[in-house]
Structures are given as structure tokens and as C-alpha cells.
Amino acid sequence: MMLIHLDEPGTPDTRLPLLRLGFRPFYLLAALFAAVAMPWWLWQRFTGTYPGQGLNGMAWHAHEMIFGYVVAVIAGFLLTAVRNWTGAETPTGRALAGLCLLWLLPRLLLPFAPVVLTALADLLFLPILAWVIRTRLRAANNTRNRFIPRLLGALALLNLSFYLAHLGWLPLNEFTPMEAALMLIVTLEVVIGGRIIPSFTKNALPGITQRHTPALERHLPLLTATILLGNLLPLPAWLITSADALLALMHAYRVSGWGSWACRKSPLLWVLHGGYWCIPAGIALLALAPPDILPRLAGLHLLAIGATGGLTIAMLTRTALGHTGRPLRAGPLEHLAYLCIFLAAACRLLATLPVLSGAYQAEIWLAGLFWSGGFLLYLIKYVPILGSARVDGKAG
Template identity: 30%
Template sequence: MSLVDTPVLRTRFKTLSVIGDEGFRLFFPLSAVYAAVWPFLWVVIHGYDLPLVGAIPPSIWHVHEMIIGAFGAALLGFITTAIPEWTDTPRLRGKALYALAAIWTVARICGLAGTDGLLWTGAITDIVWTGFLAAYVLRVSIYKKNSRLTGFILWLAALWLCETATRYAFAIGNGEHAQLFSHLSGFIFLGLLGLALARITVPVTNDILDPSGATSPFRPHPGRLNLAPGIMAVAIAAELLGFSAEVTGFVFIAAGAAFLDRVAEAFVGRAFFRAEIAVLAGSSALAGTGLIAIGCARLGLPVMETTGLHVALMGGLGLGIIAVFCIAGLRHTGQPLIFSAETRIAIAMIVIAIAIRALPELGIVSELVGHHHAVAAIFWAGGFLLWLRVYWPAFADPATLNQHDC
């Protein structure tokens, strides 16, 4: 028996070693699986309920698990991969990454059931990993004397504080505060998205415009790089300070306009329509459109705020995350920055899922109302799982180690 099992075990340990070599290899697949599974279970299997739900409504658990759970794993992979690359510092690997993954997983097991019995376990683990990320980037910034990481430090610290507040609201059964801070966590992620897109879009666009790397034809206006995160911070502050719906409405419209400004800046001629650039611009477009819809709803226009939230968070964040998965998955495994046909289909499925989720609530294809959540969940899951099927072989291949191209 041992002679038969030994080669299998060796192969598995080798795969674990490769996957644990860098953050994106471990956390991007975890994020994709959880992003696919959670909405499908919640909508299709459980019918908008959770098996062990207590004082906190299932809808709030849904928001929390998508933001902190699915998108949180993507953030873990992005930060533990990008920060060492940007600062030329040793990266986390092996046991450190698997320990982080274990902490994240414990909280997700609690979230899948929505049980009050495991509330504190889930709370502590989520608070630990969100706090670790902020501390990790702060430590690297101090060590390298790199002030360019300040924005990420502030946003990550805000995420940690917001998650702490969310978990406290969960613990005392305060649904109103749990919903407020869960939504604020999503807005914080939009701030992080704005920072990340500012760093990612430049090398990607230049790679498309000049694959030789001899020139850098795309140079964005420096004063607009942090415009979207900056106004997003103002919107979050207005929410926390309890400003009126009219005031926050106008601020959200301004934040949305700042994201749309990034779309205009992304137009670099015919290359704009390349999937590698268009997916990043599409993320900004959906984030901006969703934020404007939230603002319009608060100003009394006939738009549901929940629709705007889904367009901004499911759309802007979801498309932004799949874009990072695709781009980093190629650049960090030594492959040319050219999306395959299957990759484009995966992205298209995510876009279709967002459209199906939002359009019926805007009076378009209204015949889908009543079924659109389930159909959207199926397309959404299909997009992330197809991405995983396409990229997993390269992620688990030892030949792709140390093939950075950032």
C-alpha cells in the first residue's frame, strides 16, 4: 500500500509547495471557489436563508461573506503578492501563507452556516487576518522607508476597524449597525480598488501598447490617480457622521464620477477594446455607475439603492477582482499578457451575471424578475469556476515559479 501511495503523496506535497510559494497561487483559487459557492448556496440551495441563522438576518451575512469572505481572499492574495514585488522585499510563503489561509477558512466555515454559536470564533479570525494585512504593509513601509504605501496602509487599517465594528454588531445582535458597517466594508474595498487600478493599469496598458517594453507611451495624469479613492473616503466619512441622504447622495455621485473619469483616461485608441484593458476600464465603469445609482436613489430618483450597491460591489469589485486574477495569473507565471478565449468567456459570464442581477430591477428584461437572482448566481459561479479551470494548471506547475513580470 505504501509503495502505491508514496508517488501520490509526493505529488500532492509538491503541489502544496508550489501553491504555497506565493500569495496569489493560494488565495486567488480560494477566493474564486468561495465567490462561486456562496451566492449559489444562498440563493439556489437555501432560498435566501442560512441553516443556523440567528439574530443577524441572512441578507447581512450574505453581504459580509461576499465582501470579507470572497473578496477578502482576493485581497490577501493581492497584498501578499504585490507588496513584496513593489518593494523588493522577501515574500510570505509556505507555512505563513497556509496559516493565513487556515485563519480565513475558519471564519468562512462559520459564515456558511450563519450560526450564532460560532460567532466569536468567526469574529476573532476575521479580525486577526484583516489586522495582519494592515500591520504587514506598515512594517514593509517602515522597513523600506516607502511612503507610497501609505494609502494602502490607511485603507487596510480602515478595513480592520470596520470589520471589528461589524463583528461587534453581529455579537450584540444589532442588525442596523451590522448592515451599515458591512456596506462600509464594501466601500472601503472600492477605495482599495481605486488604488490598485491606479498601480495596475499603467504597466498593463504600456504592455499592450508596446509589448517590447522599450517605451512607456501611456502616462496617466498624476493628479487623477487617487481621485476616486479620495472622494470614496469622503463618502465613507459622510456615512459615519450621519449626514443627510441628500448630502451623502451628492457625495456618492461625485465618487462615481471619479471612477468614470478613470474609464475616460483608459481610452488609448483602438487598444482600449483589447480585453486586457477593457476589463479594467469596465471595473471602474461599473463601480462608478453603481455609486451614482446609490446617490440617485438617495436623492429620490426611482432607483433602488440595493441595485446600486450590487452594481458597485458585485460589478465594480467583482469585475476588478477577476481582472486582477487574469492579469496577475499571466504575469506571475511567465506568460504573455494575452487573454485566451476561455478567459474572455469567464469574464463575459461575470458581466452577464451582473447584468442579469441589475437590469430587471431597472425595468429592463423585467420578465426575469423572480428568477434573476438564481440565474445571475449560476452565471457568476460559472465565470469564477471557468477562470479557475483555465489558470489552475499554471498556478500548480513548478515550472512557473519565480516567473514575475510586473
């Protein structure tokens, strides 16, 4: 294990600022990819034009939003958080650059090169990330977070299953592994969100009244994973609907005790609360799919755009500010970026409603434009922040 190495006080860090800590390059890459990938997907969707012999169309869109964008955010977050959790050095400099290139190469090749070729590169990233995280946690005897490498391993297996299904080597719908991956990502959000959202709220708003239910906190993550993954099994419709409805109520009860209304004037807080509120809302919409009240895509997109998009852009901003020594304050650009992500979720949700099917194309375009706009606003402010040294002179 490499411990954090700090030179004598005042000794400058000669590493390129962008490669001093994992959140810097991975957040930059994630935001850039999110901003560019959506127009690229819309162009493919509405022109029917595919650029090469690689992964394209709906399969590319679903895969790359999960295993491209979201995985990059997870990597940046974990490579930063694990250092705080364990006191161990995580990859920086050339090692960090190598990890970034390993993530980036499949993103560039997937639409153009043969799928088998790019899959080999893509399938390496998550196992290597899991190994990096596991070795640090194990050396520090950090048992609380040992589930994380296992979750990363499960995501890697689902990625492999997707490629095998896409190539026809596995008798499975290629979208099933990606839905399962989304469910595991939501479960990770449930765990991390439960740790940070109430504490961030309490720290920022002293005296706020919050409610915590220890039994619910202990069992909700496993229950969430079980029920959400159960949606993918051929179970009776009444059972899936009942389980989803109950799970949605439990999550709504949980987040209602965190003081969401008191956060309405603080963008850094309300974006976290808003993202988490999309979890019970998305699960409630999933409950309406088995009885054919709403299409399944309604719940999936609210979990993917509202919950995952909202919570990830919240961390893209908060981590970048806090770990570069800046005050935890969101300005007009961040506020507008947050609104764009939730407007994207709203437009994509409207596009799934049968009563508004006549405006489907316009709603899809609006959803894509809001999504890309949110991340472009992020990039305008945070490219200089991510690419420059900490303002307080500390390492990182």
C-alpha cells in the first residue's frame, strides 16, 4: 500500500494539476462525454445514419450513458473518496492518465471499430478500477465500504453480458444487462446518498430537524437491489407492482425526513434532494408498468436522468469545489445546469406518456438539448477549476 506522500511544507506539487486526484480528469471526461454523446445519439436516431461497423443506435446510447458517462463519474468519485476513507494514495500522474486512457479508448472506438475489438478494451476498465479500490480498502481494513469493489465487479460482469448478448453469443436481450446495471447504480446512490445528503444538509443548515430510522437505513439498500433486479425476472405482475410501490413509499419516507423543503434556497443541497426524490418517483412509475398503465421506459428514464443525472452533476460540482479548496457555494451557472438536468428528465418523461405522443420528437430533442446544455454550463465554469491547482496550496 502506498500512503499519501506529502513533501516538506511549502514544497510545490510538480504533477500536472489535472492528474493530481481522480475526480479532476474523470469529471472533466464525464461532463464532456455527456455533453457530446447526446447530440451524437439524436443525430443517429433521427437520421438513421450510423458512422461505422461498431456499436450504434439504441444499444450504443444505453450502453454509453451507463458504462461511459456514469462509470466515469463513479471512477472519479471513488478514486477521490477512497483516499479520504483509507489514507492511502490512489492513482495520480501517469497511473491516473493510464486509467483515463483505458476509459476513453472504447468511447472513441465503439461507434466505428468492430465491437469485439473495442469490447476487449472496455472490459478491462471496471476490473482494474475494482482492484485499485479493493487493495486500498483491504489494506486499511475498511470493512464498511468493501461492498464497492464487489458492486464494480458485478457491473463488469453485466458489461460482459451485454457484449456477449449483442454479438449473439449469449441468449439474452442485450438491454437486460444494462437495466440491471442501472438498478445497481441506483442502489449505490441509495447507499452514498443516505450517508452524505442528510449530513451535508445538517452541516449547512444547523438546527434543522431530521428523522432517521435505523432499521430502514440498515435494510433499505439490499431491499432496493433485490426488488429492482426482481423487475427483470418473469414474476407475476401483481408481485412486481406491489413490491415497487412499497419500495417507493419507503424511499419517499426516508428522504422526507432529511429536510428537503428547507434546502430550496441552496442549489448545492436542493440538487441532491431533488435527485434522490427521483428515486421513489422513478420506482413508483416502474410499479405502473406491469399493469400497462405506463410504459416501463418512464420509470427507467426518471431513474437514469432525474436520479442518476441529478445526483451525479451534484457531485461533479460539490467535489470539484471542495477538493480544490473553494467555498461550497453554487452560482448562477450551477443553478442553471441543475435545472437543465431536471428539465431533461421532465421532457423525456413526457415523451413516454401516450397522451403526449404527438409531440414525441420535440420532447426527445428538448430532453437532449437540456441534458447537453446542463453539462456544457458545467464545463464553462469547471474546466479552469479542474485544470488548475488548489487555491489553498494543498495537495490534491
